[in-house]
Amino acid sequence: MKKALTDALQKRGYDTLTPVQEAVTNPDLGTSDLLVSAQTGSGKTVGFGLALGPTLLGDEEFFAPPGQPLALVITPTRELAMQVMRELTWLYGEANAHVTSCVGGMDMRDERRALGRGAHIVVATPGRLRDHIMRSSIDLSCIRAVVLDEADEMLDLGFREDLEFILKASPKTRRTLLFSATVPRTIANLANKFQNGAVRVSTISERTQHADIEYHLMTVAMRDEEKAIINVLRHYEAPGSLVFCNTRDMVNRLSARLSNREFSVVSLSGELSQNERTHALQAMRDGRARVCVATDVAARGIDLPNLDLVIHADLPQNSETLLHRSGRTGRAGRKGASVLITNPKALRKANRLLHGAKVTAQVGNAPSAEAVIAQDEARMMADEAWQNAPTKGETDSIAKLLKLHGPEQIATAYLRLYKSKLTPPEELSEPTTFDPKEAKRSFGPSVWFSVQGGQNAGVEVRRFLPKLCKIGGITKDDIGAIRVQHHETLVEIRKGSAEGFLKNLGSKLEFDKNSPITQIKAPSAPQRGPKSKYQPNQSAKPVDWNDDPTRRRKKPKPTGDKNKGQPKFAKKARAEDNRPNGVVTKRKKGGGKNIAPTVGKPNSKKNKARRAKAASEGKSS
Template identity: 55%
Template sequence: MTLTSTMPAALSRALENKGYSALTEVQEGVLAPEAAGRDLLVSAQTGSGKTVAFGLAIAGTLLGERERFEEAGLPLALIVAPTRELALQVQRELDWLYAEAGGRIASCVGGMDPRAERRALERGAHIVVGTPGRLRDHIERGALDMGELRAVVLDEADEMLDFGFREDLEFILDAAPAGRRTLLFSATVPHAISEIARRYQRDALRLSTVSERGQHADIAYQAFAIAPPDKENAIINLLRYHEAERALVFCATREAVNRLASRFGNRGFAAVALSGELSQSERTHALQALRDGRARVCIATDVAARGIDLPGLELVIHADLPTNSDVLKHRSGRTGRAGRKGVSALLVPFPQRSKATRLLKGAGLTAQWAEMPGPDEIAQKDRERLFADPAFTAEHSEERLELARALVERFGAEALAAALLARREEERPAPEDLIAPGPAAYEPREKRDRAPREDFGEGVWFRVNAGHKQRAEPRWLLPLICRLGHVTRREVGQIEIGQGESRFEIRADAAAKFKENLAASGGGEKSVRITAEGGEAAPLASAPAPRERSERSEGKSGERAERRPREDRAERPRFEKAPRPDRKAGGAGYKPRTSREEGEDRPVRKGPKPDRKAGASAYKPREAGSHKPSGKPAGKPGAKREWPPQSGSIRASGGESLKRVKRKPKG
């Protein structure tokens, strides 16, 4: 399909000025005759030109038969994107696409000044691009009037649902005019996207590109098995090996992004960080530094790098494995865009080989497993790049050649070449020596599990300063041994746990590698230290001797064996208790408590309890000073008592009389 066949002439000229000679598959699909004027549900792989595709798809709806827009007023189209970076990127793409047609594009994204956005909307715009939260805010405040809206585009709709924008999207779509076109563009079409399509679209045309069903032909997927402590060194070697014009490194957390950005900056890489904790201005400056060449490496999280398009991005490194297969495809889709070639490299710590295999299988991708390039391979690659440098074959000015001849005459050609090499080496970070994970790290998981365990043969013994006292167990020691020595469990033999230390056996052919990796790891972890014994070592001296089984434990289950008396002392005498007297009336030992025994100083009350109330029989008022002080406040019956009391005295523990202060009664 030619550029001028079914699109407005102004957009065709813009594409030609941008260097387009042909359209991509998804761009041709939206310009097909059956798609004209209809709602569209488009699924295409990242990097297939979806932004230009929906810009071309809504051009006929916005311009009609005209070649240029009329004066800007209320917006005619609304583009909704999941992230700030993607929204600003869409604005830049539509700016050059609609430049010939006189289109005015406004943006409304979080992190920017909302007052400036409201002023831009008041001045008028033909197309508004924004994020769901900020667009809803402008609609609720009356700053964004969608009364003349003709088209709504949801870009990366699946990502917006993943980010929790479903409620905002439904609010925006419900507020839009009923007669507008609704276009959904997404890399995948899950069930939630299908539900939105059925609710808000009318007779939608489903478009799916062929490239979505197969592996991206412009991306080379590679997987590298590495030792867990070598992650950062492996990233450095990959960056040095490829020497990509721009590279993107994905991390799982913001802390990892900050740590890698700091280390790469110290090593001489021109690196920037991109994470959610940065302000919008900082994120914009970081992306601009990559676009204009001031930075060559970007370390980012998944959320920050969703949907961004970096021109010339040649390398994507997965420093941390993605959480699922869709994230793997989204990450890798940042490279290999618009017909360019790219590399997607997965760094796989060999304990996570099975997870990497599941991710690749779930994404329908085939990766080439390879060994991580070391200093020798990087030096050879630098040599090839040096001989292929176009600067040696380019035409130079006469002044430069005259200076070069003077340098050769003074220092000689060999000295000049050596100085050139030295300067190039100073400008590039030195590669790192990596720990070899061993051939077992590259074997498929299924093959290792199903293969029978061969004879262990001779082994080399090592000691670890942890035993029963430290609650050491084989299920705790085995992962520690594999982690520190970078071996697999098939290379670990017997494990003997003693009282204060333990010992274990490493297969003879892996012992040298184990010692080297152990030394590189510092000989241990925290307070645990591993030392080599060498050869056949004696059993642990501190190992607890097995306890003899007593006759009590030799009986059958559920039976209690007869207990033997100890021979070193006489059997403990048994004392019989006297019979307990019968306290019931008429029983033996019964004695009614009618009076106390002689010598007791308190008489026993006989008869009914007298009524102490005033006016009752046997009532006798107590004389003043005859009662025993209780230390509690006195007062009228029913009245609230106060502390300290108004009068009286308190007898202290030392026999002293503490005079109370008389207070004036209330009322």
């Protein structure tokens, strides 16, 4: 390893290298191509930076003045590119390296001027780098190495053509380093096509994958998910938290609610401009914001310091996304927590995701309000401020406080001041186990009613149910079975809601005109078997109480042969009565008013020609 790189690592506080950094800097690898698979947060950026050292510097310890770029580092997103540029800048700072970037969303003219001034390493996104190559803004003739960081994500985002174009434009003698969290068939095909005898390096194993991340699966009641997120944030009080959502609307709604609850929160989604995204990430880095609500695409590749908590407000689509989300925490030896919040209906999907990711989670309920308050008291008692001795300037103030107020009053005031700075937790409902089959079988105590009109009246449950809820003042959860019989419809209503149902119906107890409702005993279970063909009683008058609008009947199409050879509309002949000789027929509008004078323009060419023709034929004008 070059001395300039070791000095930079020591200044940065690196005592030992991570497994992936040790693997890629193995002297036995030499300058061969590498296909590296390592989990997120394992120090890959510093790893390939160290691996590039012998290739770029050779026998020298320092870089020559900048000219044509020597290395390309390609990343899927702008944020990751800027992050990689910062890492390589301090790593190669002692070697006098000049690192620049070419990413989408930035001014292309500034990038062209920076490339014109020269650079040793260029960090870029695929689309913008291809634009510079096609515009001849960058010369790749001196490229010695190309690094594809997060290659699997770049292929998922549709950058295959751009990557192939860039690799074909670079010299064939280059060294290619391909880093990917997973190595699917698409990555293997890309490596076989553009790498020469690549060495496979893998630092991922089932035992060590996300070993520094503690997974939690928390079940909450329906419609309590957002309340549970607030309690989880309050329970951990992490210096940095990342909340993942599946849609932009969810990001906007959740960030607004957290902001209203006095959380310092920023959001990341595809609708934000590059400037807004930069400000949001900077707020997380400098501590002005402690919670970031983001979508999967917007948070790809970002690395935030002190990010100790990841919350899945919406369950990810697959296990790979779960690992990528959770990999935002537990980086560089730090411990982290990944919390999946789900309701009982989605519990099976959550377990399937965890099983596919080969991780084990602690299953339980979300922190209650009492648990959050107890955690606050524990943090208050363990605060380091209790261990610090008072300074000389504080001694006088302490004496005054003790003289004016007793110790108990001072402790009370401190406790109230401490709690006033905290967001109150939410009260959560107790989650219930959900079994779809059991939900259908058990409805609880109920009362049965009979409504006149059934199959003979054309009753359809999809129209019957909302109208029954409307007139009875109940919800669909209060209704059990609905059986449409020949001449009546049987309805099961929860016993606790039956009294209110009858009260809303009034004294008439009518569903609609000619449709009385009567309370009956519970009918016997319906017989299972082949349905008989029912013929409605033609003499019975149907009860017309459906509220759907009557449909228009289409006119039948004519079946006879069409008259061939005749025009579709017969042209009406012009009426020539009461017109002067040689004058055109007047045109009428819808109201019958004349558009032009009756005789037209007397001196027009056409009227003059008509008068001349009439005169020649012996007619008087």
